[in-house]
Amino acid sequence: MTFFGETRGIHQNRAHRYLRIGKRDMASEGHIAIFDTTLRDGQQCPGAGMSLENNLRYAELAAEVKLDVVEAGFPSASKLDFEIVHRIAEMYGSATDAPTVAGLCQLRDEQIDRTIESLEPARAAGRARLHTYVPVAPELMKASLGDKADKATITRNVGEFVARAVAAGLEVEFSPEGYSRMGENFDFVTDLIRAAVESGARVINCPDTIGGACEAEGEDYFVAKLRKHAEIIRSEYPEKKIIWSAHCHNDFGLAVANSVNAVFDGPCRQIEGCFNGIGERAGNVALESVIMVIKSFGEKACPETPFTTGVDISKLQTICDFVGTHMLKRQPHWPVSGDNAARHSSGGHTNAVLSNPLAYQPFDPREIGKDISFLFGPLSGGNHAKSIIEAAGYRCDDSEKAEVAQFIKDVYRERRKGITDEELLKGYFLYRSPIRAERFDYGRSANKSSFVIEGSFFDKKGVVEESTEGNNS
Numbered sequence: 001m002t003f004f005g006e007t008r009g010i011h012q013n014r015a016h017r018y019l020r021i022g023k024r025d026m027a028s029e030g031h032i033a034i035f036d037t038t039l040r041d042g043q044q045c046p047g048a049g050m051s052l053e054n055n056l057r058y059a060e061l062a063a064e065v066k067l068d069v070v071e072a073g074f075p076s077a078s079k080l081d082f083e084i085v086h087r088i089a090e091m092y093g094s095a096t097d098a099p100t101v102a103g104l105c106q107l108r109d110e111q112i113d114r115t116i117e118s119l120e121p122a123r124a125a126g127r128a129r130l131h132t133y134v135p136v137a138p139e140l141m142k143a144s145l146g147d148k149a150d151k152a153t154i155t156r157n158v159g160e161f162v163a164r165a166v167a168a169g170l171e172v173e174f175s176p177e178g179y180s181r182m183g184e185n186f187d188f189v190t191d192l193i194r195a196a197v198e199s200g201a202r203v204i205n206c207p208d209t210i211g212g213a214c215e216a217e218g219e220d221y222f223v224a225k226l227r228k229h230a231e232i233i234r235s236e237y238p239e240k241k242i243i244w245s246a247h248c249h250n251d252f253g254l255a256v257a258n259s260v261n262a263v264f265d266g267p268c269r270q271i272e273g274c275f276n277g278i279g280e281r282a283g284n285v286a287l288e289s290v291i292m293v294i295k296s297f298g299e300k301a302c303p304e305t306p307f308t309t310g311v312d313i314s315k316l317q318t319i320c321d322f323v324g325t326h327m328l329k330r331q332p333h334w335p336v337s338g339d340n341a342a343r344h345s346s347g348g349h350t351n352a353v354l355s356n357p358l359a360y361q362p363f364d365p366r367e368i369g370k371d372i373s374f375l376f377g378p379l380s381g382g383n384h385a386k387s388i389i390e391a392a393g394y395r396c397d398d399s400e401k402a403e404v405a406q407f408i409k410d411v412y413r414e415r416r417k418g419i420t421d422e423e424l425l426k427g428y429f430l431y432r433s434p435i436r437a438e439r440f441d442y443g444r445s446a447n448k449s450s451f452v453i454e455g456s457f458f459d460k461k462g463v464v465e466e467s468t469e470g471n472n473s
Contacts, residue, residue, distance in 0.1 A: 030305040032263055032294055033068035034287060035245065035272040038323060039084070040071040040104055041284055042274040048327040052084060059088045061322055063098050065315045068270070071102040071131060075118035076111040085118040093122035100171065102129040107157050116168045123169045129203070130165040130172050134158060136189050137178025140209070151188050159195035166200035173203035175247065180208040180222035190232060197233055203243045204233075205272060206262075211251030211282060213258050223258070223266040230267035245270035248285045250277055255285035260293050264301040276323045276330050276337065288316050288336040292363060317369035341365065343373045345418060347381030350374055354383055377418035381405055388421050389428050396428075407431045434458050447471075 039058060043049050050058070055072070062070045072088040073081045085103045092098035101122050105111040112132070119128035134154055135141045141149045158174065165172045174196035176182070176189045193204055206226050213222045230244055246262035248255040255277070262268040273279075277286035291311050298307030320337035324330035332340040342365035344350050352359040357372050365372055376384055382401030385408060389396040396404055408427035412419050419427075430436070439454040450467035457464070 030298065030302060030307045031269065032298075032307050032309050033243070033245075033270040034291065034309055034311055035069040035071065035102070035247075035270050036062055036067045036099075036274070036287060037071040037247075037272055037284065038062075038274040038278065038287075038327075039088075040073050040102075041280060042278045042323070042327060043073070044280050045278050045283065045328065048278055050326055052080065052087070054326050055084045056087055056091070058319075058322060058326075059091055061315070061319045063092070063095065064312065065319050066310050066312045067099045068310065069100045069102055069129060071104060071272075073103065074105070075103045076105055076114040082114065082118050085115075086121065089119050089122040089128060092127050093125045095125075098125075098127060100127045100129050102131045102173065104131045104133070107132055107134055107154075107161050112161050112164055116165060116170060119170060126171075128170045130170045131175065131205075132158075132161060132165070132172070133175035133177045133205075134192065135178050136176040136185050136192065137181035137209070138183050138185060140178040140181070141185075151191075155188075155191045155195050158192050159199045162196050162199035162201050171203070172196070172199075172201040173205055173245070174201045175205040175207055177207060178209045179206040179225070180213040181210060182225070186225065186228075190229060193229060193233060194236070197237055197240055197242060202241070203245055203270065204229075205245035205247050205270070206268075207247035207272075208249055208255075208258055209247075211249030211255065213248070214252065214254060215257070215261060223261050226262060226266045226268065243270055244268045245272055247272035249280065250282045250285060253282075255283075256289045256293065259285045259290050260297075263294070263307060264297075274323075275320050276328065276334065278323065278328050286335065288320055288368070291316065292336055292368075296363060313368050315369065336368065337370070342370050343375055345375045345377045346379040347384065350380060350384040350387075354387055375418040376408070376421070376424050378409060378416055380409075385424065385428075388424050392421070392425055394425075394428065404428060404431055 039055055059070060059072065070088065072085040075082045075085045085101070089101045092101045101119060103115040103118050105115040115130050119130065122128040135144045162172050162174060174193070176192055179189065182189050196204065206222060206229070208222055215221055218224070226244060233240070233242055244267040246259050246268045248258040255273070259271050259273065263271065271285065271290050273285035273287045273290065274283065275287050277283040291309055291313065294307050294309055295313065301307055317337055320330070330338060332338050335341060342361060344353050344360065349360050353372065358364055361372070374384055376388065382405040385405040386396040386401040408424055408431070411427040411430060412423065435455065435457055437453050437455040439452070441452040443450050448467060448469050450465070453464045455461070
């Protein structure tokens with residue numbers, strides 16, 4: 001699996017022409033918009049729901065991160081969901097600089113109207129997007145639509161509903177759901193995209209809804225089909241500035257690769273996902289990962305007009321930690337934002353990182369607001385122990401650091417998962433104790449008591465023995 005395909009070169013000259021997404025102007029032709037659906041798709045994940053107050057706090061953080069679009073929810077799902085979207089639309093609509101707020105809805109009269117109403121506070125500022133969708137994968141169409149799956153009717157409905165939202169002053173995004181599994185429905189999907197574009201949709205999102213796409217599919221790979229659809233629409237509607245988008249799920253663990261391929265090898269200039277990769281089933285693509293991949297490889301992928309995002313990466317750790325605290329707990333080894341992503345324990349790694357903090361890091365964690373740290377454990381060495389001890393203001397000479405480290409390991413010999421810095425210092429204080437008993441025996445027989453202490457006594461090692469006669473022990 002690679003991010004860079006042989007076909008990339010044929011797209012570089014024609015794909016960098018999109019002007020803006022929502023209210024935030026693109027800084028360059030290579031700008032990749034970040035569409036955050038943590039509040040919508042993320043909260044569809046079992047156990048990830050948040051209160052109204054936390055939804056609003058998250059929206060504030062998303063604005064600070066400088067995301068392009070925040071999908072705030074599904075306004076017609078409930079009164080609370082409507083209020084969440086409406087309140088965030090008020091927040092973004094009244095700001096001088098904020099993301100576009102999006103609301104998701106199905107192709108139904110009442111849902112379209114409800115979504116338009118929820119987004120009204122952001123409409124005048126040009127920061128309101130209605131996102132609608134219809135299934136296109138054959139199995140999904142049958143399961144979701146049943147006998148209503150008449151292609152001509154669906155195509156007509158897409159055009160009519162998109163036109164209604166555009167007439168209401170909203171930006172519109174259309175998604176052919178299950179795009180990566182469209183199978184024999186390529187022409188049908190083409191007709192749906194045509195209908196949406198003709199009616200004023202500016203964003204076409206082509207999702208890997210089931211998370212089953214893989215580059216090994218060749219011409220059936222969703223990025224290959226994206227290229228074809230983008231070429232068709234470009235040739236038929238040259239005056240339309242369409243933004244192509246990818247929304248990938250992670251069921252095979254390929255969401256990052258698929259999303260980046262859609263940009264580096266395809267026409268997509270928007271990526272949709274969730275922070276910490278939460279979402280339906282195995283989750284969505286992790287936004288923090290694609291943001292850092294684009295930052296690290298965007299220029300190599302396209303030197304003429306490097307791919308970039310407008311994200312303030314110094315805030316990434318903060319928003320990821322918020323999701324991990326208030327939505328779903330994050331795995332320690334999670335890429336980019338996980339607790340262990342910049343934490344080291346083994347002796348070899350620790351020695352190198354103490355000499356060069358980036359020796360074992362693919363990027364500087366401090367860029368995203370994360371400190372490089374260490375956890376002392378069974379594989380740690382003297383340099384690690386010495387660094388913690390001296391950072392706390394105590395002395396540990398080179399001549400004794402190995403002995404100190406081994407002593408601390410012996411104290412915590414059952415703690416195979418590691419110990420905290422505070423625990424290490426307790427072990428160090430024990431090592432420094434003027435008297436350390438390694439063996440203690442006590443006995444009493446008849447009228448005599450005796451005890452033996454073996455250990456270290458100041459600068460000497462040995463045995464102390466005492467005995468006494470009488471009633472007192």
